[in-house]
Amino acid sequence: MTLPTVLVVAVALIDADGRVLIAQRPEGKQMAGLWEFPGGKVEPGERPEAALIRELREELGIETKEACLAPFVFASHAYESFHLLMPLYLCRRWEGTVVAHEHAALKWVRPNQLSDWPMPPADEPLVAWLRDLL
Numbered sequence: 013m014t015l016p017t018v019l020v021v022a023v024a025l026i027d028a029d030g031r032v033l034i035a036q037r038p039e040g041k042q043m044a045g046l047w048e049f050p051g052g053k054v055e056p057g058e059r060p061e062a063a064l065i066r067e068l069r070e071e072l073g074i075e076t077k078e079a080c081l082a083p084f085v086f087a088s089h090a091y092e093s094f095h096l097l098m099p100l101y102l103c104r105r106w107e108g109t110v111v112a113h114e115h116a117a118l119k120w121v122r123p124n125q126l127s128d129w130p131m132p133p134a135d136e137p138l139v140a141w142l143r144d145l146l
């Protein structure tokens with residue numbers, strides 16, 4: 013069976029203390045309650061970095077620039093109904109203060125404590141990279 017490949021862009025926002033932002037998926041969405049990196053699906057014709065800047069505006073109310081998005085690692089994970097391809101960027105510079113416009117909650121966590129929070133299965137290798145490389 014061939015599954016559609018879905019391109020989702022996500023970001024690890026890193027604050028001045030080296031903590032990473034995770035966001036809790038809201039009720040009514042797939043994988044509700046799990047903690048994820050902010051981001052979302054790339055729309056047809058949209059560049060990945062533009063999609064991420066848009067998602068950060070929509071989801072968190074912050075503004076960032078393409079130059080502040082550093083490609084880091086990616087997830088390639090087979091879910092039951094689609095294949096997720098998800099580049100994860102790092103971002104240390106943005107304007108504004110994060111507000112949960114679309115998530116149930118937000119949390120700043122140390123890289124070595126990320127594994128204390130339940131995340132989607134695709135994120136497990138990403139958490140290991142953040143812990144080892146941040």
Ligand SMILES: Nc1nc2c([nH]c(=O)n2[C@H]2C[C@H](O)[C@@H](COP(=O)(O)OP(=O)(O)OP(=O)(O)O)O2)c(=O)[nH]1
Pocket residue numbers: 020021022041042043047048049050051052053054067096132133134135
């Ligand atoms: N943003 C994000 N999505 C993730 C992560 N891990 C993971 O498996 N996903 C999956 C969950 C969803 O199936 C998909 C992202 O979809 P989404 O529903 O959040 O997309 P979106 O923000 O564009 O929201 P929507 O308008 O489609 O509802 O990727 C992650 O760390 N961050």
Ligand SMILES: [Mg+2]
Pocket residue numbers: 050051052053067071
């Ligand atoms: Mg999203």
